[in-house]
Amino acid sequence: MNDFILELKDVVKTFGGVTALNGVHFQLKRGEIHALMGENGAGKSTFIKVITGVHQPDSGIMLLEGEKITLRSTADSAKLGIAAIYQHVTAFPDLSVTENIFMGQEIKNKVGLYNWKLMTQRAKELIQPLSNEIDVSKPMGALSVARQQLVEIAKALSRDARILIMDEPTASLTRTECEQLYQIAERLRDEGVSIIFITHKFEDMYRLASRVTVFRDSRYIGSWDVDKISNQKLIAEMVGRELSQMYPTKTSKIGDVVLEVEDISKEGYFKNVSFQVKKGEILALTGLVGAGRTEVCQNIFGIMKPDSGTIKLEGKEVKIKTPIDALQYGIGLLPEDRQIQGLVNELPIYQNVSSAVISRFTKGLFLQEDEEIKNAIALCQKIQLKAKDISAPPSSLSGGNQQKVVFAKLLSCDLKVLILDEPTKGIDVGAKYSIYEIMNELASNGYAIIMVSSEMPEVLGMADRIVVMKSGRVTGQFESGKTTQEMILEASLKHKDGKGE
Template identity: 40%
Template sequence: MQVEMKGITKAFGENKVLKGVDFSLHSGEVHALMGENGAGKSTLMNILTGLHKKDSGEVLINNEERVYANPKEAEENGVSFIHQEMITWPDMTVLENMFMGKEIRNKLGWVQRREMEKKAESVFSELGIDISFDRTMKTLSVGQQQLIEIAKTLLNDAEVIIMDEPTAALTDREIRTLFKIIRQLQKKGVALVYISHRMEEIFEISDRVTVMRDGVSISTKATKDTSYDEIVRHMVGRDLEDYYPEMDNSQGEAVLEVRNLTHHPDYEDISFTLHSGEILGFSGLMGAGRTEIMRGIFGIDKIDSGDIYLDGEKIDIRTPNDAVKRGMGFLTEDRKSEGLILDFSVRDNVSMTAFEEFSKGGWINKKEEEEFVDLLIKRLTVKTAHMELPVGALSGGNQQKVVLAKWIGAGSRVLILDEPTRGVDVGAKREIYNLMKELAERGVGIIMVSSDLPEVIGVSNRVLVIHEGTISGELKREELSEERIMTLAVTPNNL
């Protein structure tokens, strides 16, 4: 299938998202679509699949103008979109998820399970997937769920598959499996649009790269004919020198102490100290227990045993509210369900942790609240038409900035950041790193959980590596390297 989009424009009210975008896709190619958060990448693909209607421009499918009425019609015609936030029915089986709304039935309306299994088996065999049809989706890893989504597209004889940040939550092994399947699909003539902020993946898997900036397509090149620096320059409109800021190793007194924290079976005997002005990195393989440890510290999940000290005082944190009252903040890995109220405005989300700053006697000073929120929006360069816009309407990276703004506005003294730059573009990453440095210089103690090893090395003053729920090692800044971190990540701490 050949796809060509010419001069596509789209506005949501006063917000002009696309201002004349050109994009093409050839059979059997992987075409990377890159740009900062809010550049319009997802909107462009949502127009292709019929979720949004273009304001102007042309969409040509095999040289004929075509506009799909909705994503279902696009799927029926071979164009599928695998979104970053996958939509699954967690308590239903793999087979039920694959055929949801498309069940094979006989003349009497009875579901023909065996026929469905045969069709699914054929696709699984083609992709090399070995997952029981009877397993419920909630028992699968994110990577396995991703494979099921790909298999679903092939049930519809997909000729175009759009993948939005497909590796954001995958392990290295799952990424390798995904790339193997992508190459198999290419050989069949399937065309893929690959939306990602991970530069190393773009150069490994794509044939061409289109860069968007502020709703305009800036450039399209063969991947082999471009470079990391050129793509970054096109994305942000400038060169990004010193990608990671120079970190200051000077630190203050211990602000947070964790002693023998245990919650079976996730983690055991976790002890460490965080100093004011320090960025303490937590690294390890996915599933090692890093996030679970942070949830225990913040009171989201109960702990079995262990003690937590703040400024030398033993404290009892049973709920997140207890942690917030003590001056702690937590940017969670799952910003949509745990970090934001998507239907609320940007203003409400930013100010919800800091009402005491602009309220007296239970009454909120609206003017002071708006000034407070406006200051944080500008400081974090949140791209939004206005602060009353629902936060769910923002791009993923800008939603991440709103969560950060919420905790900065709360005046947190200890800030836990779990995957703070996941799904965030290269320019916004640099802004977040600079903000972390600025907060540390003000004396905030920061814990950063990250699966991005260059990020861990570039930003942390010190790194603790987690292996199967225990601390397998500690590395000072001058000792940091990817090899040392990975060795500790796969090695029990008693070896």
């Protein structure tokens, strides 16, 4: 028997003059979880679409169980037991869980009518081993992202999938949800399902995979046993250069207090939160998901309004009722979800950059578009945006470059304080380093920066000071150079009385 259930050899795929896959190799063993890593634009998405029959390769071969196969459509791949679960679930939100699971493979009775009783029963049988908390009669859109992914897994299992591709499945999940997904993936592996796990997170790879393959610039770079490759080696293979440091050296001088938060509270979200951030300083706000960090930032920025407490800017109390007030005071927010809250994908890049200060480019009833474009080009050059055409929509860019567009929009405003909510979420390791360089340069230019982050290495690598929250309260404040991950985790798990859980 062949050792590999799936093999790709010398696969090439081009779109016009762009080579998306250039002689790619890949081997998946039976019953293994194999991590696939690489920067955005490395070819991972095209690779998935070739395996699932969305795209047909220009050359090269694909082998299943040692036999050459040709996939003309997703129906072909489904018949062979190949299924994919995507980061952004492609479900029908208004249809029930049962309807989503059996879409395209409905069970009918003898007279050709849908057998809803049998489909509902079968849906329950498929969902129950994955979760006891999903009602198969509820609409898909009522479920969390994590539970929607479980439904997609159930759908794949309903089609007897033996190869499961998981594309960034943990990108939007909490740590608890990640662990639940890990356990399900391991159980499927033990039952003989082979899994390709595409991720940017090293913790995903170490927790699940036995082997890892790296793509870079549409090419296959290599495959290694996970326990035989170091982080530094893996990063170097992904980005094509050695990163002597995961985090760039910080050179800014820390000055006076710019923003001070004193005992602000919001019923149901947080209570008596106090901290301050200084000129040239990066202050990390961290803790487990649900600790109230984002809500605190939204109150500072005027999206929400605190019930009590004060916010001071350069020593003077300010009343911030709306985001417009915040911007006028010099406070900007880079939101956690850049797609929904940070960008307007229907507009070109240059209009996204100027959207917060559009009045600056209007004269009477007329928009001075040339000035608007000139301003956007200057800001995009400043942050080293990689875009062929700033008239293109942000959706044409990689995740890291989309985040840079949001940075450029903030820099178009006259700001003193930058609130960055999970600034590197869903971004590959090379793009992360670029974002860190931008943050350090902004701090060097005198900005006071609040960085919300769930990644402890990032917190320790980037912050000057660290504020830890748990259940809406501040449970610890630390100087980064004197802090360990263990100290942050201990503070993240404290009860209200200060004792550990």
